[in-house]
Amino acid sequence: MTSFVRRLTVGSTIPHVPVHHQKFKPTIEIPAFPLLPHNNQRPLGIALRSRKYWRVEAVGPVGRSEGGDGTKKAGGGPGPGPCSYSLGDRTTEVERRERNRTVEVVVAAGVTVVLGVGNRVLYKLALVPLKHYPFFLAQLATFGYVLVYFSVLYLRYHAGIVTDEMLSMPKAPFLAVGLLEALGAATGMAAGAILSGASIPILSQTFLVWQILLSIIFLGRRYRINQLLGCFLVAVGVIISVASGSSSGHSLKEAGMFWSLLMIVSFLFQAADTVLKEVIFLDAAQRLKGGSIDLFVVNSYGSAFQALFICLLLPFLSKLWGIPFSQLPNYLKDGAACFLNIGGTLSSRCDGAPLLPLLFVIVNMGFNISLLHLLKISSAVVSSLASTFSVPISVYVFTLPLPYLGVASSLPTGFVAGAIILVTGLLIYAWTPSGSTAALPSPSN
Structure with a gap:
């Protein structure tokens, strides 16, 4: 079966598209089915994988920021940005490096x-x-x-x-x-x-x-x-x-x-x-x-x-x-x-x-x-x-x-x-x- 890679854009800019929010998982997997256009609108974004199931990912419109802390605004480049982007791991890594640098400077100053x-x-x-x-x-x-x-x-x-x-x-x-x-x-x-x-x-x-x-x-x-x-x-x-x-x-x-x-x-x-x-x-x-x-x-x-x-x-x-x-x-x-x-x-x-x-x-x-x-x-x-x-x-x-x-x-x-x-x-x-x-x-x- 031929695979497709598309994304489903969710937001107020796409009318009449029902979106079912899941409580715990931001992504769902559904059985494969043909993708048809609806009322001459852009087709729903479906991310297909060369597997038995398609992977559907909900994303926000371009330039829109979803969520609170830990989210990241989509850039001005082409294509939609993700609903949210967690910087927790990266922030922790930066803080760890800063602490290590501070300790290194203090030790070097003491010496x-x-x-x-x-x-x-x-x-x-x-x-x-x-x-x-x-x-x-x-x-x-x-x-x-x-x-x-x-x-x-x-x-x-x-x-x-x-x-x-x-x-x-x-x-x-x-x-x-x-x-x-x-x-x-x-x-x-x-x-x-x-x-x-x-x-x-x-x-x-x-x-x-x-x-x-x-x-x-x-x-x-x-x-x-x-x-x-x-x-x-x-x-x-x-x-x-x-x-x-x-x-x-x-x-x-x-x-x-x-x-x-x-x-x-x-x-x-x-x-x-x-x-x-x-x-x-x-x-x-x-x-x-x-x-x-x-x-x-x-x-x-x-x-x-x-x-x-x-x-x-x-x-x-x-x-x-x-x-x-x-x-x-x-x-x-x-x-x-x-x-x-x-x-x-x-x-x-x-x-x-x-x-x-x-x-x-x-x-x-x-x-x-x-x-x-x-x-x-x-x-x-x-x-x-x-x-x-x-x-x-x-x-x-x-x-x-x-x-x-x-x-x-x-x-x-x-x-x-x-x-x-x-x-x-x-x-x-x-x-x-x-x-x-x-x-x-x-x-x-």
């Missing part, structure tokens, strides 16, 4: 905070044996990262994690990342050589402001009032917890406006660097057709170009640290000897090397990777908040009896008040009003 605290504490400890060679420690980290990142990238490529499509991404954005990181390091070193005390952590809060402005301009982000208020309270909380009881205001006044502005500019370069990395992830999701670029591709090429620009800026950077460029080779040689804790009388001033500097380099590398991962799955502002949250925790850790640091520092008088304001700001930022949509769309993974 970033822990590594951020370790990064700040270990940097202070690493400078105990290398207190005369901080410039050597900075260059060791910069050029050591290039070797480590490309080694990991090579292994991940041969394991099939990194693809040729990822490696064929345009290199101009990575070049810009390296330039911004080098400029941020150069201006930060220049200002940091003059500024001291709690002034640098206070000025570092402009980093969050720069990120919000740049993400609005270049990413088209729109922030809710509670998010802007939360970011403001976070910055205020850090300033209060760090600056209370210190002479930060006096040190800022002594250093002069120029060096404070230069430090603020250095954080502008760093904020632009993180926003550009977020643009790279968004662009990669389009170029890779929904895929995601590997973190080590971004880190490897970014670090390589940063090292290139650092080499070009070496005469300027060495002068900032009071090292004549002609004496730079001898300085680096002595720094390497102190790092390896060799060289006779030199080793007496390098107690704690190479363990403490190596621990700092490893934790700093882990912090950079976790920060980039958090940036990938959330946004530049969220990663900045996680990094900022580690500042007051680091202040508290320095009050503990740490090895090599001698007498522990006292806790600032306003630390508790600042910490309460900071946590309040984080909660306000994370609060989503009922019925509102997310203001920060996440990059595609």
Whole structure:
């Protein structure tokens, strides 16, 4: 028997067509019978299957929506739409994915905070044996990262994690990342050589402001009032917890406006660097057709170009640290000897090397990777908040009896008040009003 596939349209637009509603089943099966036109009207829609029975499905007219919640309006395309379309399963799946993403972001933020605290504490400890060679420690980290990142990238490529499509991404954005990181390091070193005390952590809060402005301009982000208020309270909380009881205001006044502005500019370069990395992830999701670029591709090429620009800026950077460029080779040689804790009388001033500097380099590398991962799955502002949250925790850790640091520092008088304001700001930022949509769309993974 020849089969037909037609649909029965039910509604007020088809008169004189009796429709028998069933109480429980929206579809019925009836024995096969010939289909005849009725009064020159469109034939009743019968969905025939190549089986013993026909399957009759009642559908609504085009553009008409039947039912309440869980229904879907028919589109404007040809043909009638269904009476109702349940989105329950799909909604549940979307909610499950959103919950999983939220959990992933929270865990990644927690790891970033822990590594951020370790990064700040270990940097202070690493400078105990290398207190005369901080410039050597900075260059060791910069050029050591290039070797480590490309080694990991090579292994991940041969394991099939990194693809040729990822490696064929345009290199101009990575070049810009390296330039911004080098400029941020150069201006930060220049200002940091003059500024001291709690002034640098206070000025570092402009980093969050720069990120919000740049993400609005270049990413088209729109922030809710509670998010802007939360970011403001976070910055205020850090300033209060760090600056209370210190002479930060006096040190800022002594250093002069120029060096404070230069430090603020250095954080502008760093904020632009993180926003550009977020643009790279968004662009990669389009170029890779929904895929995601590997973190080590971004880190490897970014670090390589940063090292290139650092080499070009070496005469300027060495002068900032009071090292004549002609004496730079001898300085680096002595720094390497102190790092390896060799060289006779030199080793007496390098107690704690190479363990403490190596621990700092490893934790700093882990912090950079976790920060980039958090940036990938959330946004530049969220990663900045996680990094900022580690500042007051680091202040508290320095009050503990740490090895090599001698007498522990006292806790600032306003630390508790600042910490309460900071946590309040984080909660306000994370609060989503009922019925509102997310203001920060996440990059595609």
